[in-house]
Amino acid sequence: MRDPAATLDPSPTAPKLPDSVQETCNVLIVGVGGQGVIMVSKVLALLAQSQGFEVKQSEVHGMAKRGGSVFSHVRFGKRVWSPTIPKGDVDILVALEWAEGLRWLPYLKRGKGTFICDTKRIVPPFACLNRQPGAAMRYSKETPADVVAHVGDTYAIDATNMAEQLGNERAANVVLLGALSTALQFPTVDWERTVSEFVPKKTIQINREAFRRGRRWIEEARTSVPAIDMPAPPAPAAAPHRISLEIIPEWCKSCDICVKMCPERCLRLDDDRIVELSEPEKCTGCRLCEWLCPDFAIRVHLDAPEALAG
Amino acid sequence: MSETVQAAAPTATQANVVRPLTGNEAIARGAWEAGVKVAAAYPGTPSTEILETIAEFPAEHLHAQWSTNEKVALDVAIGASFAGRRALAAMKHVGLNVAADAFMSQTYIGVNGGLVLAVCDDPGIHSSQNEQDTRIYGSLATVPVLEPSDAQEALDFTRLAFDLSEQFDTPVIVRSTTRLSHTRSPVMVGERNEPPQRPFIEKPSKNVMIPAYARPRHGAVLEREARLKAYFAESDINRWEDDSGDTSFGVITAGTCYPYVREVLPDANVLKLGASWPLPDDLLRRYCESVDRIFVVEELEPVIEKEVRALGFAVEGKCFFPRAGELSPEVVRAGFEKAGVLEAQPRESNWTPEPLVRPPVLCAGCPHTSSFMAVRASGARVAGDIGCYTLACLDPLRGMDTTVSMGSSIGNAVGMAKAGETKPVVATIGDSTFLHAGIPQLINAVYNEANIAVLLLDNHITAMTGGQQHPGTGKNIREDAAPSIDYEALVRACGVKWVRKVDSYDLAAVHQNLRDAINYRGVAVLIADRPCVLDPVKIKGPTFEVVGEQCNACQACMNLGCPAITWSDQTFEGRHKVQIDPGLCIGCTLCAQVCTVDCIKTTAPVTQ
Numbered sequence: 001m002r003d004p005a006a007t008l009d010p011s012p013t014a015p016k017l018p019d020s021v022q023e024t025c026n027v028l029i030v031g032v033g034g035q036g037v038i039m040v041s042k043v044l045a046l047l048a049q050s051q052g053f054e055v056k057q058s059e060v061h062g063m064a065k066r067g068g069s070v071f072s073h074v075r076f077g078k079r080v081w082s083p084t085i086p087k088g089d090v091d092i093l094v095a096l097e098w099a100e101g102l103r104w105l106p107y108l109k110r111g112k113g114t115f116i117c118d119t120k121r122i123v124p125p126f127a128c129l130n131r132q133p134g135a136a137m138r139y140s141k142e143t144p145a146d147v148v149a150h151v152g153d154t155y156a157i158d159a160t161n162m163a164e165q166l167g168n169e170r171a172a173n174v175v176l177l178g179a180l181s182t183a184l185q186f187p188t189v190d191w192e193r194t195v196s197e198f199v200p201k202k203t204i205q206i207n208r209e210a211f212r213r214g215r216r217w218i219e220e221a222r223t224s225v226p227a228i229d230m231p232a233p234p235a236p237a238a239a240p241h242r243i244s245l246e247i248i249p250e251w252c253k254s255c256d257i258c259v260k261m262c263p264e265r266c267l268r269l270d271d272d273r274i275v276e277l278s279e280p281e282k283c284t285g286c287r288l289c290e291w292l293c294p295d296f297a298i299r300v301h302l303d304a305p306e307a308l309a310g
Numbered sequence: 311m312s313e314t315v316q317a318a319a320p321t322a323t324q325a326n327v328v329r330p331l332t333g334n335e336a337i338a339r340g341a342w343e344a345g346v347k348v349a350a351a352y353p354g355t356p357s358t359e360i361l362e363t364i365a366e367f368p369a370e371h372l373h374a375q376w377s378t379n380e381k382v383a384l385d386v387a388i389g390a391s392f393a394g395r396r397a398l399a400a401m402k403h404v405g406l407n408v409a410a411d412a413f414m415s416q417t418y419i420g421v422n423g424g425l426v427l428a429v430c431d432d433p434g435i436h437s438s439q440n441e442q443d444t445r446i447y448g449s450l451a452t453v454p455v456l457e458p459s460d461a462q463e464a465l466d467f468t469r470l471a472f473d474l475s476e477q478f479d480t481p482v483i484v485r486s487t488t489r490l491s492h493t494r495s496p497v498m499v500g501e502r503n504e505p506p507q508r509p510f511i512e513k514p515s516k517n518v519m520i521p522a523y524a525r526p527r528h529g530a531v532l533e534r535e536a537r538l539k540a541y542f543a544e545s546d547i548n549r550w551e552d553d554s555g556d557t558s559f560g561v562i563t564a565g566t567c568y569p570y571v572r573e574v575l576p577d578a579n580v581l582k583l584g585a586s587w588p589l590p591d592d593l594l595r596r597y598c599e600s601v602d603r604i605f606v607v608e609e610l611e612p613v614i615e616k617e618v619r620a621l622g623f624a625v626e627g628k629c630f631f632p633r634a635g636e637l638s639p640e641v642v643r644a645g646f647e648k649a650g651v652l653e654a655q656p657r658e659s660n661w662t663p664e665p666l667v668r669p670p671v672l673c674a675g676c677p678h679t680s681s682f683m684a685v686r687a688s689g690a691r692v693a694g695d696i697g698c699y700t701l702a703c704l705d706p707l708r709g710m711d712t713t714v715s716m717g718s719s720i721g722n723a724v725g726m727a728k729a730g731e732t733k734p735v736v737a738t739i740g741d742s743t744f745l746h747a748g749i750p751q752l753i754n755a756v757y758n759e760a761n762i763a764v765l766l767l768d769n770h771i772t773a774m775t776g777g778q779q780h781p782g783t784g785k786n787i788r789e790d791a792a793p794s795i796d797y798e799a800l801v802r803a804c805g806v807k808w809v810r811k812v813d814s815y816d817l818a819a820v821h822q823n824l825r826d827a828i829n830y831r832g833v834a835v836l837i838a839d840r841p842c843v844l845d846p847v848k849i850k851g852p853t854f855e856v857v858g859e860q861c862n863a864c865q866a867c868m869n870l871g872c873p874a875i876t877w878s879d880q881t882f883e884g885r886h887k888v889q890i891d892p893g894l895c896i897g898c899t900l901c902a903q904v905c906t907v908d909c910i911k912t913t914a915p916v917t918q
Contacts, residue, residue, distance in 0.1 A: 033670070045494060049330055056460075057330070058493040060436050067873045068670035082573035083493035083566075086639040099666040106662050123876040124668045129705055131865050133884030137877055142663045150661040169893055241884060260687035263706065263869050286885065288864045291906040302883055 024077035025053075026085040027180070030104045031096030032122045033067050036173035039198055040094065041072035043177060047186055047194045048076035058083035067124065069100060092183050094176055096159075097122050099140040105151065114153040116179045116218075118172060119144065120160040131263065131284040133241050133302070155179060155221055162213050168203065171210040178214020188215075241302040243285035249274045251297035258289035258298060322366050325501040333490035336461040336497050337428050338363035340468025341398045342371065344424070345504035348390035349374045350383035352746060353775035354402035355437040356491040357430035361400050362778075365787045371502065376772075376779055376787045379716070379746040380405035384412045384427065391425040392517065394508030396472050400428040403444050408716065408747070410447070413481065415519050417451040418527035420479035420534075422511050424472035430486040433609045434636030437488075437774075439696070439715065441634070443610040444485050448587030452535050455483045455587040456547070457565035461495045467584065469500075470547065478534055478541070485586070487609065489566045489636065535588050543593045547584025550597065554579060559651060560601030562594070562614060562625075566637075567607045573639040574646060589617045598623040605630070605649065609637045672701050674874035675849065675896035677769050677814035677840035681738065682709035683870065683904075684820045685765065688828055690736040693722035695748075697740035698774045699767055706871045710738065717747025724751075724760040734828040738765045742772040742780045745795065749804065755833045756805035763827035764835045767814075768797060769842040777845025785846075801835045808832065814840035817903045843896050851897030852914030854890055860909035861887040867901040867910065875901060 027044060031037040038059055045057040053076035060071065073085045087107050092114045095101025101117035108115060127138040144156035159175035174195060181191045192208055199207045254273040266282035267275055267289060275298065277283060287300045331339060338360050341349060349372060351361035365374040377383035380401040390397035401409060406429050416425070429447075432438040448455035456471055458464040464486065471482040515523045542548065552560075554577045563571050564583040571580060581597045583589070586608075598604050598618065606615040606627035615627035630645035631637065646652040672679055682702035685692055686709040694700055694710035695718060703710040712722055723737035739748050744766055755762060772778040779785045784794035801809050808830045812823045820838060827834035843849045856878070863882035867875055874894035877886035890901070890910070902910040 032668070042494075045330060049496065054496060055330065056493055056495045058489060060488065060492060067668075067673065069668050080495075081569040081576075082639045083489055083495070083569065084638055086573065086643070099668070102663040103665045124666070125671055125706065125868070125871045125873055125875070126667050126669060128868055128877045128886065131868075131885060135885075137886070138667070140663060140666050146663075260689065261866070263865055284885070285883070286864050287862065287883075288866055288906065291862070291864060 024075050024080055025184070026090050027074045027092045027094065028071065028085055028090045028104060028107055029074065029094045029096075030069070030071045030100045031173075032100060033070050035070070035096040035122075036170065037070045037072050037096060040096075040173050040177055040180075041074050043191075043194050043198050044074050044180070045076075046197070047190060048074070050190065050194070051186060053077060054080050056080045056083045069103065071104065092116065092180065094180050096120070096173055096176060098156075102140050102142055102147070105147070108151065111152065113151070114155075114183050115147065115151050116155045116157065116176060116183070117147075118159040118176060119156050120158075120172065131286055133243075133285060155218060157214070157217055157221075159214065162217070163210055166206055166209055166213070168206050168210075171203070171207050174199070174207045174210040175214040175217075178211035178216075179218045180214075181211070182215055182218045241285060243280075243283050244301045244303070245277045245280075245283065245289075246299040246301060247275055247277070248297045248299075251295045253295055253297075255294065257292050257294070261288060261292055263288065323368070323502070325499055328496045328498050330494045331461045331465070331497045331499075332359065332492055332494045333458070333461050333464045333486050334359040334430070334492070335363045336458075336464035337400070337468050337484060337486065339497070339499055340465040341396075341426065341428075341472075342367050343465070343500050343502050344469045344472040345396050345502060346398050346426075346472070347372050347395035347423070347504070348387060349398040349400070350377045350386040351375075351400040352377055352380050352383055352405060352408075353772050353778040354380075354405050354430075355775055356432060356486070356488040357400050357402045357405070357428065358775045358778065359491070360398075360428050360430075361787065364398070369788065371504070374787050378781060380408040381412055384409040384416075387425060387427075388412060388416055391421045391423045392510065393423065394510060395423040396425075396505065397423060398426050398428060401430075402438065403429060403431040403442050404438060404440065404715065405429070406444060406447055407442075413447070413453075414451055416481050417453050418519055418524055418531055419517055420527075420530075421475050421481060422508050424475035425481045426468065426471045426475060426484060427481060428468070428484045428486065430488070430491050431610070432488050434488065439713070441610060443613065444483065445586045445613045446611060448483060449613070451481075452531050453481050453483055453587070454478070454538055454542075454585055455485050456584060457485050457586045458490060458584075459565050459568040459582070460490070461493065461497045463584075464490060465497055465499065467547065474538075474541075478538055479530075480534055480538075485565065487566050487636075539588050539590050542585050542588065543590035545584065548590070548593060549580075549582040549584075550593075551582065552579045552600070553577075557601050559603035559605060560597060561605045561607055562597065562618065563607040564614065565609070567609055567642070570637055570639050570642040571607050574643040574652065583614065586613055589614065591621060594618055594623075595621055598625070605646075605651075607631055607637070607642060607645070610634075669704060670701060671704075671871060671873050672698060672707075673843050674872050674894045675843040675898035675900075677838065677842070677898075678702060678767055679707070679870050679872065679898075680814050680817045680820045680900055681765055681767055681824075681838045682707040683817065683900075684824045685709040685736055685738065687821060688736065688824055689733060690763070690828060691726055691731050691733040693719040693726065693735065693737045695719035695737070695739040695743050696774075697743055697767070699738060699740060702738075704871075706869045715747075716743055717751050720748055720751035720755055720762070720764055723762040723764070724755045724758060727760050727762050728758075734763065735761070736763045736765060736824075736828065738767060740773075741766065741768040741770065741782050741797070742778075744797075745781055749800070752801065752806065752833070752835070753804045760833060761831055762833060763824065763830070764833065765824065765827075766797060766801075766835055766837045768837050768839045771842045771845045773842045773845060777842065779846075783846075797837055801837075806833050806835050808834035809837070810835075811837040811839050814838045815898055815900065817900060843898075849896050852912050853892045853895040853897055854899070854902055854910050854912055855892070856887070856889055857909040857911060858887060858889075860907050862907050862909075863887045864906050866904045866906050870900055870904065872901060 163171040387397035387399040719737040863885035878889035
């Protein structure tokens with residue numbers, strides 16, 4: 001059977017492989033700790049080296065492993081100086097997570113760079129801290145359409161979903177490697193061989209399929225712009241309420257469970273060791289105190305905006 | 311797949327091939343080729359992989375060890391040097407502070423077998439508490455500091471460092487930075503050449519630093535510095551690159567700054583120094599006289615700049631290149647633009663999406679989470695320490711008031727309590743950090759009858775640096791069985807009367823026992839016990855899920871800061887309900903324990 005991936009030509013806008021001393025090809029791979037950013041960059045670095053280029057691959061780990069932002073610079077050419085890519089010099093930006101891709105877009109070569117990004121969203125706990133009623137999640141608002149409007153050669157690819165369909169969500173980075181392979185003129189067999197060296201033996205087959213799907217997706221994307229199904233982050237809920245606490249002092253037995261568990265730290269015991277709302281502006285009306293109070297001494301009132309208007 | 315396996319690479323000991331190595335791997339390889347016999351370190355980013363790589367070489371070639379701290383590691387290396395063997399101690403920049411006591415004496419004593427310190431700085435503070443410049447230790451101790459600029463030089467300079475150490479009777483520092491340590495580039499590797507053991511030097515006037523012996527050794531050190539300056543003036547580790555013939559300006563640089571300079575000024579007239587201490591006066595004079603304008607490009611402190619200025623030359627450096635933070639091609643370019651050497655590049659405003667704040671967080675199921683939930687609820691003043699758990703200072707846990715340096719928590723807590731802090735005082739310290747520098751602190755707390763609670767966070771590994779063994783794990787650096795420390799016995803032996811152990815995943819028990827520890831008058835030690843979820847084995851249990859209809863969006867589970875829990879699209883009273891990512895959840899049960907309406911359920915089939 002004919003290998004559909006083998007016949008694919010590189011994109012007309014893809015950077016040429018460097019063929020002189022002055023030229024260096026710059027690939028920046030970014031994502032979230034634990035996604036496999038370093039593996040992608042190691043595959044590319046080893047492959048570029050096997051094709052006779054000098055390669056520098058630079059990464060920062062340590063704290064990054066703990067779910068933080070991770071990036072790896074891969075540069076190759078006849079002679080490579082700086083291990084990091086200067087801002088604005090990235091030929092290809094490969095992102096394993098949507099907001100991380102957006103974060104590094106300013107590093108892309110203006111008007112010339114290629115952007116390959118998984119539409120996967122990893123929402124950090126930090127984005128979900130505002131408990132005020134109606135507060136929005138603090139996640140990037142830009143959609144693939146916004147990016148296409150500003151960055152010419154953009155591929156927003158649902159790699160995680162494709163990998164899930166193959167039965168292993170963690171192969172998403174190899175789907176992206178397949179997409180990346182269409183932007184660089186290395187032989188497909190060398191790509192697949194190098195990928196196989198970096199994945200556990202029992203997953204070689206699944207990763208090979210993931211790689212081919214990534215390549216095929218780009219091929220289809222070039223002939224017809226795919227519909228990108230990427231729903232916006234959850235919209236803000238209802239408009240703000242007016243919040244008030246009704247405390248029944250006679251029922252409070254000073255156990256201070258509510259004081260200790262209040263997420264906003266806006267409760268305290270007064271001089272008589274009865275609970276009081278010390279910082280009303282911080283209270284979000286989450287009702288945690290109401291639900292935790294063993295003596296039913298606290299009730300939270302949320303007056304709807306309509307009632308406020310009336 | 312993110313679990314990478316070792317690629318089909320040449321065997322560890324194969325020589326005369328070009329291999330892609332990180333700076334750290336190259337330093338390790340260089341030490342092995344130089345015939346190092348004993349290598350010791352305490353893990354610390356960005357230096358950790360040096361000893362990890364050395365431990366991959368055969369045990370019959372060398373002894374490698376994780377030591378309990380950097381001073382111990384250096385003392386072990388010094389011992390091997392006394393015994394006439396080549397020895398290496400590796401550490402991060404702040405590790406040298408811990409080892410500095412031994413280091414400052416050893417510079418007087420000198421060496422028998424070659425003694426090299428591989429010290430990795432962290433400009434930009436990617437994973438540290440400061441960005442101090444190790445080169446200043448070179449001038450403080452009058453010890454040579456070699457500065458490789460890429461992985462090939464990391465290997466070559468490490469080999470050279472052992473030769474220089476023996477030739478000049480001095481410890482030698484090989485200084486790396488994060489960027490070199492963690493950049494992979496091609497390296498031609500060589501053979502191992504193990505010099506024969508030297509006889510022990512039975513000479514107390516050299517090896518015992520009593521005042522009468524130390525005074526003449528100081529003179530010897532100064533005389534050694536003069537010989538080193540003469541050596542570096544002629545050494546080919548410096549490169550005078552003036553192929554362009556341009557004498558309008560010259561750039562003096564060293565280490566990882568050199569490739570940045572070449573990136574932005576490929577044809578400039580450059581003096582690349584291989585050693586940043588001691589500096590060769592003659593060479594610098596000749597170079598400065600050959601050019602009209604002199605720039606020094608160096609990361610962090612103006613070490614070279616000050617020396618060149620002291621020679622009487624008008625040198626420009628820190629006025630264009632910042633003293634704080636990591637250099638990069640962009641920063642170096644901006645400096646040369648400001649200096650008028652490069653044309654300013656047009657920086658048209660581009661479309662820039664607002665970046666998402668994504669700080670590192672404790673992992674899903676991290677056993678430290680419950681400890682800091684309890685610490686926060688206790689209302690105590692909390693002296694923290696160094697490790698993953700330092701992240702608990704951030705929202706939503708916000709359970710830490712101070713963090714200074716390795717082991718500081720207990721001493722800080724004693725000081726707070728003695729100074730009359732009105733809140734109860736708690737010190738939180740990890741297992742590896744406790745063994746590193748916490749034990750004398752605990753003995754001090756008992757001896758001085760402090761009223762503090764110590765929460766010993768035992769996750770059975772050195773987690774922050776990627777899961778290294780330590781004396782409490784029962785394994786050594788080569789993963790062979792090793793004696794294991796019994797914390798309860800150790801703490802009791804330090805004189806602590808109140809010691810309890812609690813399961814970190816039993817939130818109520820952690821709360822109750824911490825409350826008891828705080829109420830105890832005197833030093834109380836509570837050991838929170840659960841292995842790290844990442845190392846040595848990745849833990850994955852039956853995951854939990856949220857029954858969406860029941861969730862009342864109280865956000866109690868969100869207060870764990872667990873990365874597996876996020877907001878769902880559903881709301882209750884205007885607040886987001888929650889959902890659990892089954893890919894990240896490891897089944898620690900904490901969220902189910904805090905849920906106010908019992909809507910977080912296990913997906914595991916319930917069996918009777």
